[in-house]
Amino acid sequence: MKRTSFAKDRCPVARSVEVVGDWWSLLIVRDALAGKKRFGEFQKSLGAAKNILSGRLRKLVADGVLEIVPASDDSAYGEYKLTAKGRGLLLVIAALGQWGGAGSDFRLQDRNGKPVRLELRSEGGRKVSPEDVRLGRSSELR
Amino acid sequence: MKRTSFAKDRCPVARSVEVVGDWWSLLIVRDALAGKKRFGEFQKSLGAAKNILSGRLRKLVADGVLEIVPASDDSAYGEYKLTAKGRGLLLVIAALGQWGGAGSDFRLQDRNGKPVRLELRSEGGRKVSPEDVRLGRSSELR
DNA sequence: CCGTATCCATTCCGATACTG
DNA sequence: CAGTATCGGAATGGATACGG
Numbered sequence: 001m002k003r004t005s006f007a008k009d010r011c012p013v014a015r016s017v018e019v020v021g022d023w024w025s026l027l028i029v030r031d032a033l034a035g036k037k038r039f040g041e042f043q044k045s046l047g048a049a050k051n052i053l054s055g056r057l058r059k060l061v062a063d064g065v066l067e068i069v070p071a072s073d074d075s076a077y078g079e080y081k082l083t084a085k086g087r088g089l090l091l092v093i094a095a096l097g098q099w100g101g102a103g104s105d106f107r108l109q110d111r112n113g114k115p116v117r118l119e120l121r122s123e124g125g126r127k128v129s130p131e132d133v134r135l136g137r138s139s140e141l142r
Numbered sequence: 143m144k145r146t147s148f149a150k151d152r153c154p155v156a157r158s159v160e161v162v163g164d165w166w167s168l169l170i171v172r173d174a175l176a177g178k179k180r181f182g183e184f185q186k187s188l189g190a191a192k193n194i195l196s197g198r199l200r201k202l203v204a205d206g207v208l209e210i211v212p213a214s215d216d217s218a219y220g221e222y223k224l225t226a227k228g229r230g231l232l233l234v235i236a237a238l239g240q241w242g243g244a245g246s247d248f249r250l251q252d253r254n255g256k257p258v259r260l261e262l263r264s265e266g267g268r269k270v271s272p273e274d275v276r277l278g279r280s281s282e283l284r
Numbered sequence: 285c286c287g288t289a290t291c292c293a294t295t296c297c298g299a300t301a302c303t304g
Numbered sequence: 305c306a307g308t309a310t311c312g313g314a315a316t317g318g319a320t321a322c323g324g
Binding site: 004 | 305306307308309310316317318
């Protein structure tokens with residue numbers, strides 16, 4: 001009676017959910033994208049118990065989202081850094097932020113501080129509204 | 143010793159996670175976006191036990207992601223339909239799909255069947271790469 | 285076919301104490 | 305500061321049986 005795993009699922013959404021489809025992982029990635037690196041920073045920001053934070057960080061490292069780099073400054077301990085794969089989650093975080101963000105202070109900005117938004121574009125670069133988008137046939141989803 | 147809730151968190155990512163930050167909810171939304179409407183369809187597609195599927199559906203309805211509409215064809219039972227808010231999750235699903243989608247058959251397409259992708263654009267409509275995007279200052283995140 | 289109710293195993297979470 | 309160890313309670317997940 002094990003928990004069903006979607007790791008091998010053909011649907012990429014399911015595979016993603018397997019990795020970041022829980023509470024803490026996404027918030028950890030959010031903080032990492034915001035520049036946090038140290039165990040203590042995450043703990044303070046998230047308010048999670050150390051044991052569970054420890055477990056999540058380990059899992060994220062195992063999944064290739066984070067990596068531990070020796071140390072930037074002093075400490076004998078390493079820092080948690082997003083891998084390229086992990087940085088790819090920016091799109092997911094951004095989408096969640098936009099969705100939950102009506103009337104909030106969430107912001108994405110480019111290097112010059114200009115606001116950035118997520119958009120759907122079709123091949124030629126034409127903007128597409130969500131109502132006009134379809135997922136592939138169901139058979140392609142699983 | 144209750145589970146901490148992020149529903150009131152100032153960060154929209156956290157609030158979103160509160161609603162769809164679990165396994166099943168996102169997959170249910172995925173299926174709903176793909177056109178599934180009936181209890182049985184979800185159950186078959188997800189392989190989830192009926193009790194937990196029931197609970198998730200109820201929660202998603204309570205959160206305004208799904209609604210129950212009388213019936214399209216025959217049955218005395220209703221169908222689960224995405225609300226406007228729920229359809230907004232397409233961006234999230236799309237992001238997850240793109241992220242987990244290297245070499246898979248996941249597709250988004252517009253009405254004409256042309257492929258659609260998620261992109262980051264700054265104000266003027268200029269494309270921005272993920273590496274060039276920053277989240278607001280940490281203080282804005284929580 | 286659409287759920288609800290029950291039972292049990294597992295996993296998760298929070299607090300705290302402890303080590304280096 | 306950065307974790308590991310342990311513990312109790314809560315929520316989740318799976319199977320199955322039952323009722324509309």
